Amino acid sequence: MINHLITQKNWQTQLSEAITSVDELLSILQLESMRAGVYVPKHFVLRVPRGFVAKMAIGDCSDPLLKQVLPDQQEQINVTGYVADPLSENTQNPVKGMLHKYQSRVLLTITGACAIHCRYCFRQHFDYSANMPTADAKEHIINYIKANPEVNEVILSGGDPLNVTNRRLFAWLDTLESLPQITTVRLHTRLPLVIPARLDTALLDRLSQSRCRIVMVIHCNHANEIDELTAEYLQRVRVAGVTLLNQAVLLKGINDTIDAQVQLSQRLFASGVLPYYLHVLDKVAGAAHFDSNEGAAIDLYWALLASLPGYLVPKLVRELPNKPFKVPMDIYNHS
Numbered sequence: 562m563i564n565h566l567i568t569q570k571n572w573q574t575q576l577s578e579a580i581t582s583v584d585e586l587l588s589i590l591q592l593e594s595m596r597a598g599v600y601v602p603k604h605f606v607l608r609v610p611r612g613f614v615a616k617m618a619i620g621d622c623s624d625p626l627l628k629q630v631l632p633d634q635q636e637q638i639n640v641t642g643y644v645a646d647p648l649s650e651n652t653q654n655p656v657k658g659m660l661h662k663y664q665s666r667v668l669l670t671i672t673g674a675c676a677i678h679c680r681y682c683f684r685q686h687f688d689y690s691a692n693m694p695t696a697d698a699k700e701h702i703i704n705y706i707k708a709n710p711e712v713n714e715v716i717l718s719g720g721d722p723l724n725v726t727n728r729r730l731f732a733w734l735d736t737l738e739s740l741p742q743i744t745t746v747r748l749h750t751r752l753p754l755v756i757p758a759r760l761d762t763a764l765l766d767r768l769s770q771s772r773c774r775i776v777m778v779i780h781c782n783h784a785n786e787i788d789e790l791t792a793e794y795l796q797r798v799r800v801a802g803v804t805l806l807n808q809a810v811l812l813k814g815i816n817d818t819i820d821a822q823v824q825l826s827q828r829l830f831a832s833g834v835l836p837y838y839l840h841v842l843d844k845v846a847g848a849a850h851f852d853s854n855e856g857a858a859i860d861l862y863w864a865l866l867a868s869l870p871g872y873l874v875p876k877l878v879r880e881l882p883n884k885p886f887k888v889p890m891d892i893y894n895h896s
């Protein structure tokens with residue numbers, strides 16, 4: 562019932578009412594006894610919408626959704642090899658607000674804001690304030706794309722591109738559609754999982770009318786993130802003619818079991834979403850405790866291949882700085 566009341570509110574209200582207090586979160590989940598072990602960061606603070614919290618189990622300190630958002634004391638430990646910018650994105654930033662890492666596509670950081678703060682996020686230290694595309698920067702971005710005719714796809718990311726108003730998002734779509742070289746616009750978003758109501762009729766209508774092919778890559782790490790309501794909204798995205806894919810991050814203690822991965826793929830497929838990538842963790846400072854070792858990741862992947870039809874097995878990849886593509890993990894030479 563509580564979940565029902567929360568998710569009936571409009572998406573902007575749900576966004577503004579997100580929980581930012583550790584005490585409140587622990588109290589809702591009846592986990593006050595965990596308080597001493599929780600860290601309260603000054604930067605990249607706790608943020609989690611109430612509808613996402615409603616998908617967590619009461620009284621379970623190991624809940625896989627809770628572990629993705631609750632700051633842990635281990636974030637303060639400096640671990641060699643885990644750095645602020647693990648993908649060296651600061652060197653692939655030719656124009657303010659844009660990253661150009663791969664040949665035919667560019668990524669625009671149209672907002673630095675997210676509805677939820679995922680503790681393992683590789684962009685948690687990214688300097689969004691220096692990278693907001695202002696009106697001037699927008700013109701530079703357009704000129705850059707025109708000067709690079711091999712670019713045919715634009716990824717709207719962030720932050721979360723669905724965190725901005727429809728008005729702002731549609732203005733970006735209008736601009737991109739006016740460039741004949743752009744055939745595909747991709748949205749990288751976690752909002753459909755954390756506030757499904759963001760997928761409102763106006764948004765879906767606009768996406769369905771686009772001149773470009775629209776791909777929505779959601780970010781779901783665990784089957785529990787997709788309840789009935791979320792699945793219903795995702796099906797609406799499919800009906801709007803949008804290609805729906807998922808990228809997940811392999812997270813120790815959260816989704817690093819064969820059962821968790823099989824259930825995730827099956828739940829996604831039942832909701833109209835195909836698994837796309839399973840990323841091994843980007844080695845960002847503060848997130849080492851989420852990292853599975855590579856051998857365990859590959860063992861898990863072999864088990865996944867044996868358990869699911871090929872179309873439900875995401876590609877196991879690692880993103881490496883300055884590589885022209887996401888690098889598939891070498892599963893054959895592993896002993």
Ligand code: SF4
Binds near residue numbers: 682683
């Ligand atoms: S929603 Fe995506 S960009 Fe935002 S904190 Fe989570 S992983 Fe990072």
